[in-house]
Amino acid sequence: MKPRIMYIESKAGCLTGPARIGRVRFSKTGATLYYAGQSFQSQKGSGFKSNYFDEATGDPYWISGPRKDGRDALYATHIAPAVDADVHGEYWTKVRGLAVPPPMKSGGLVVSLPDSRAGAGVG
Numbered sequence: 001m002k003p004r005i006m007y008i009e010s011k012a013g014c015l016t017g018p019a020r021i022g023r024v025r026f027s028k029t030g031a032t033l034y035y036a037g038q039s040f041q042s043q044k045g046s047g048f049k050s051n052y053f054d055e056a057t058g059d060p061y062w063i064s065g066p067r068k069d070g071r072d073a074l075y076a077t078h079i080a081p082a083v084d085a086d087v088h089g090e091y092w093t094k095v096r097g098l099a100v101p102p103p104m105k106s107g108g109l110v111v112s113l114p115d116s117r118a119g120a121g122v123g
Contacts, residue, residue: 001026004065005087005095007072008035011050012059019064019073019081021091033063066095 006024010017027036033040033052038050040061050060066072073079083091085104092101 001030005091006035007062007064007081009062009068009073009081010059011062012057016073016075016079019079020084020091021072021081021087022084023087024063025086035063066091068095070096 001023003023005021007019007021009019022035026032027034031042032055038064039055041055043051043053043060049060050096052061052063053059054061062074064072070080072081082105088104089101092098
């Protein structure tokens with residue numbers, strides 16, 4: 001499968017968490033996703049409000065294709081996710097349908113999700 005832009009939201013410890021829009025790579029079978037140095041394994045329908053887990057930490061995540069209307073989150077649909085710099089233009093024009101992408105915000109420059117392990121810094 002070819003890489004694609006996806007919505008990635010951490011569900012570690014709560015129903016809503018930090019979220020990003022970024023380019024995800026897939027394993028040959030599609031059961032494992034790769035993003036920003038992390039690998040995510042499918043929960044095969046067994047997760048509670050999550051569909052993948054981080055293989056290194058076990059933390060749950062909701063990962064899905066982005067919606068044209070931007071309401072990607074399961075609950076906090078009023079909170080806009082950060083958009084990675086490498087997909088910014090493509091996301092706003094091809095996914096969201098804008099003729100010209102909005103200016104890049106500083107939050108969109110971070111390329112990894114915060115590590116939820118105690119004492120860990122941003123990846």
